[in-house]
Amino acid sequence: MTRVLVPVAVLEGEAVSPGLMSLLGSVDVTVLGYHVLPEQTPPDQARLQYEDRATDALVDLSEEFRSAGGAADHRLVFTHDRERTVERVAEEIDANALAITGVTGDVDRLLVSISGDVSIDRVISFVSDLVDGRDIGVTLFLAADEAEAGTADERLQSAAARLRSEGIDVRTSLAIGASPIEGLLGEVSGHDAIVMGETAPSLSSLVFGDASERVASASVGPVLVVRNDGTVDDGTIDDEGVDDGA
Numbered sequence: 001m002t003r004v005l006v007p008v009a010v011l012e013g014e015a016v017s018p019g020l021m022s023l024l025g026s027v028d029v030t031v032l033g034y035h036v037l038p039e040q041t042p043p044d045q046a047r048l049q050y051e052d053r054a055t056d057a058l059v060d061l062s063e064e065f066r067s068a069g070g071a072a073d074h075r076l077v078f079t080h081d082r083e084r085t086v087e088r089v090a091e092e093i094d095a096n097a098l099a100i101t102g103v104t105g106d107v108d109r110l111l112v113s114i115s116g117d118v119s120i121d122r123v124i125s126f127v128s129d130l131v132d133g134r135d136i137g138v139t140l141f142l143a144a145d146e147a148e149a150g151t152a153d154e155r156l157q158s159a160a161a162r163l164r165s166e167g168i169d170v171r172t173s174l175a176i177g178a179s180p181i182e183g184l185l186g187e188v189s190g191h192d193a194i195v196m197g198e199t200a201p202s203l204s205s206l207v208f209g210d211a212s213e214r215v216a217s218a219s220v221g222p223v224l225v226v227r228n229d230g231t232v233d234d235g236t237i238d239d240e241g242v243d244d245g246a
Contacts (some may be wrong), residue, residue, distance in 0.1 A: 019104035025069030026132035115180035118197025
């Protein structure tokens, strides 16, 4: 089953919009409630102080996701390193994608980027599972250099054909000579959420880097980052505790 990791700053009151919950109703969800600690604060000390309040909030969020139609569980983490924690948990649960929360109502159309060195098969498969026969349209976007114009259009049309074969309403947009991010930002209007592939060796470089911040800021709505089929192992051990919840 397709699984999406939804990191939430649980003690800071970060919310998940009903529109995102509804969009993810066709997939399994793990809500990762995290709280970043000052370097000198031991995770066990924070757990004693905040665990009950944070767990109550995560239980409520998980129930809201289940009410939207999908299966949902949760994890609670007190950590000194948010980026590394998110990467590690995504690997542990074999998440297909990670959600950058944003405000949206009902999702009528997705903007799906297959630009750059992404796994198009994984992105298209994820979008297919996400739409799941619902009346959600898709705009497939691809930015490419002049020298790649011909092959880029072939890739774009091939991906579109796969989605159309499943009854999905698909439009295509090919931006020649534009950077993947600048081109994508120019397509944001008229879309309720964005799906984009992981293009860097590290998930955190996209999810927590300048590119994702610009996309999320411009779109306002949620951004779903589809992970590459790789493992994350930086040789370190996290100094945190993790709770699972159903």
